[in-house]
Amino acid sequence: xxxxxxxxxxxxxxxxxxxxxxxxxxxxxxxxxxxxxxxxxxxxxxxxxxxxxxxxxxxxxxxxxxxxxxxxxxxxxxxxxxxxxxxxxxxxxxxxxxxxxxxxxxxxxxxxxxxxxxxxxxxxxxxxxxxxxxxxxxxxxxxxxxxxxxxxxxxxxxxxxxxxxxxxxxxxxxxxxxxxxxxxxxxxxxxxxxxxxxxxxxxxxxxxxxxxxxxxxxxxxxxxxxxxxxxxxxxxxxxxxxxxx
Numbered sequence: 525x526x527x528x529x530x531x532x533x534x535x536x537x538x539x540x541x542x543x544x545x546x547x548x549x550x551x552x553x554x555x556x557x558x559x560x561x562x563x564x565x566x567x568x569x570x571x572x573x574x575x576x577x578x579x580x581x582x583x584x585x586x587x588x589x590x591x592x593x594x595x596x597x598x599x600x601x602x603x604x605x606x607x608x609x610x611x612x613x614x615x616x617x618x619x620x621x622x623x624x625x626x627x628x629x630x631x632x633x634x635x636x637x638x639x640x641x642x643x644x645x646x647x648x649x650x651x652x653x654x655x656x657x658x659x660x661x662x663x664x665x666x667x668x669x670x671x672x673x674x675x676x677x678x679x680x681x682x683x684x685x686x687x688x689x690x691x692x693x694x695x696x697x698x699x700x701x702x703x704x705x706x707x708x709x710x711x712x713x714x715x716x717x718x719x720x721x722x723x724x725x726x727x728x729x730x731x732x733x734x735x736x737x738x739x740x741x742x743x744x745x746x747x748x749x750x751x752x753x754x755x756x757x758x759x760x761x762x763x764x765x766x767x768x769x
Contacts, residue, residue: 536752536768539575539733540575541573541574541576543574544572545573545574545608545705546706547570547607548568548594548595548605548606549605549606549607550604550605551567551568551594551614552566552601552603553565553587553599553760564590565587565601566587566760568587568591568761569762570755570762570765572737574705575736575737576737576738576752577728577732577753578751578753578755579739579741579742579747579750579755580592580755580757581743581745581754581756582756582757582758583743586758586759586760587759589741591741592708592741595739597624597625597628598621601614608624609628609705626654626655626702627655630698630700631710632692632696632709632710632712633695633710633712634710634711634712635715636683636694637695638683640684643682644678644679644680644681644683644694645670645679647683647694648670648694648697649663651698651701652665655702665701666697666701669700672697672700673693673697678694688715688720689716689724692712692715692720692724693727696724696728696731700736708739708741709741711742711743711744712724712728712747713744713747721747725747728740738751753766
């Protein structure tokens with residue numbers, strides 16, 4: 525998929541970064557595949573602040589997917605430290621990690637990951653059910669966030685009644701509904717045509733300008749250029765970490 529160019533320097537809004545939300549120090553990740561030990565990450569350190577818009581890039585085998593799983597608290601380091609909003613993630617139990625994922629991280633996946641038999645509204649309400657919100661509170665929040673992403677007239681539709689772009693907007697609404705510390709988007713335009721992909725990137729741009737912290741994991745240069753900072757991985761190491769101007 526090829527998207528249209530990112531915003532020019534004159535068009536860009538730059539938010540002042542806030543306090544550190546992600547602090548990774550000398551993290552390694554080893555996997556055993558048969559008799560072979562795979563070094564997916566080889567001593568990575570990274571700080572991400574609130575109100576940042578960061579892209580993580582790298583070719584296949586660079587450690588990009590492992591880094592995404594680490595950032596999203598889907599995995600823990602073999603060695604090293606990971607602090608998320610000041611909490612030591614590297615020593616958490618599975619239940620504690622699940623709670624962090626539900627309350628603090630809004631996930632947006634390439635394949636949308638929507639429940640096919642549930643309505644748009646029910647899909648967006650799901651994280652609020654896990655968080656213990658009452659029916660009336662979660663209905664109110666879900667309606668509000670769906671309206672904010674332009675789907676106020678699609679709340680009763682099921683995923684197969686929506687276009688690809690609309691499904692991704694549902695996924696973004698679901699990611700936003702708990703007011704998370706970060707939005708973590710994994711190849712968010714990978715299943716979309718170029719025009720629809722650009723609409724989704726514009727939506728992420730709007731969310732950033734509203735004060736959301738966004739991390740996009742991608743292998744596409746034109747998608748990464750929408751971010752304000754690009755971290756490039758190669759062979760399990762950070763090859764470069766640059767600000768966009």
